[in-house]
Amino acid sequence: DAALSRAKETGKARCVMYSPRHSSPTEDDISLEAAMFQAVREGEFVLHYQPIVDATTREIEGFETLMRWKHPTLGMVSPARFIPIAETNGLINLLGAWALKAACVQLRQFQEAAKRPLYISVNISPRQFRSDKFLEVLDDAISYSGLSGDQLVLEITEGTLMIDPAHAETILGKMAERRARIAIDDFGTGYSSLAYLKRFPISVLKIDRAFIRDLPASQKDGAICNAVLDLARHLSLSVVAEGVETEEQMAYMRERGCRYVQGYLTGKPMAANVAIAALTERHYE
Ligand code: C2E
Ligand code: CA
Ligand code: CA
Ligand code: CA
DSSP states (O other): OHHHHHHHHOHHHHHHHTSGGGSOHHHHHHHHHHHHHHHHHHTOEEEEEEEEEETTTOOEEEEEEEEEEEETTTEEEOHHHHHHHHHHHSHHHHHHHHHHHHHHHHHHHHHHHHTSOOEEEEEOOHHHHHOTTHHHHHHHHHHHHTOOGGGEEEEEEHHHHHHSHHHHHHHHHHHHHTTOEEEEEEETSSSOOTHHHHHSOOOEEEEOGGGTTTTTTOHHHHHHHHHHHHHHHHTTOEEEEEOOOSHHHHHHHHHTTOOEEESTTTOOOBOHHHHHHHHHSOOOO
């Protein structure tokens, strides 16, 4: 605190207070951005996998691929931090293409360990979805990994669909031709009408963690979850509840017909070798 009051007195100390690491987000973002290009070269980006499980049997049905940046000095940088920067500078196209292909290859190893079919879910950013190269990237990932399209789920947000609905319709049609499934990520948090559920070939709704967090206490969240489950049933969509952290939340959703859950309760995002251990471990029930 003495240092702080001195800092207020002297220009030099103030400069320390406003040093790059603690400066405006913009400057921070610029240094992070520079570090990102370096990070790509150094191979600091890795993929973690979070189990998506059957709410009744707790069996792992698939994994969501979540990108991680292991910075040598900053430690783990959150994707909530670096994805928006990559989205702005276009690096997301490179990172996203890599993630899609690597995740598809990884799924083959997961299936060998599990000795049964699984699926892999991959986040597609708005810019990636709108890129001219996107279908090429998708085809390359499918053919290189030897997966069939139906083992792939692509997670997009309502916002991605709404930027250019006509273009989205074309791309989703092409995805459907490849039998890849489309999941609406963070369902219910975007500013869009439900009309797109009729227009586009959607397979999965992922209920955002914001609606799960305060269950079972929150009657409003309960009502929203029930309405989504009802809607999904009538439209033959499957539902994944995101961010399930407690047995009570899991039971609440399961009892109301939610087939799949994803959250810290049933598995945090984990490195591939840890996921393989989870798939091969024996269950004594
Ligand atoms: P998202 O797609 O909604 O991913 C789910 C986020 O919720 C992940 O955060 C996950 O770690 C976290 N999560 C899962 N279960 C729980 C839980 O029980 N409690 C809590 N508190 N959190 C839980 P993460 O990994 O930090 O990723 C944040 C966001 O970054 C993602 O949100 C997604 O929008 C973006 N992202 C991550 N990886 C990629 C990627 O490869 N490509 C793109 N385009 N975006 C990505
Ligand atoms: Ca997601
Ligand atoms: Ca989500
Ligand atoms: Ca989210």
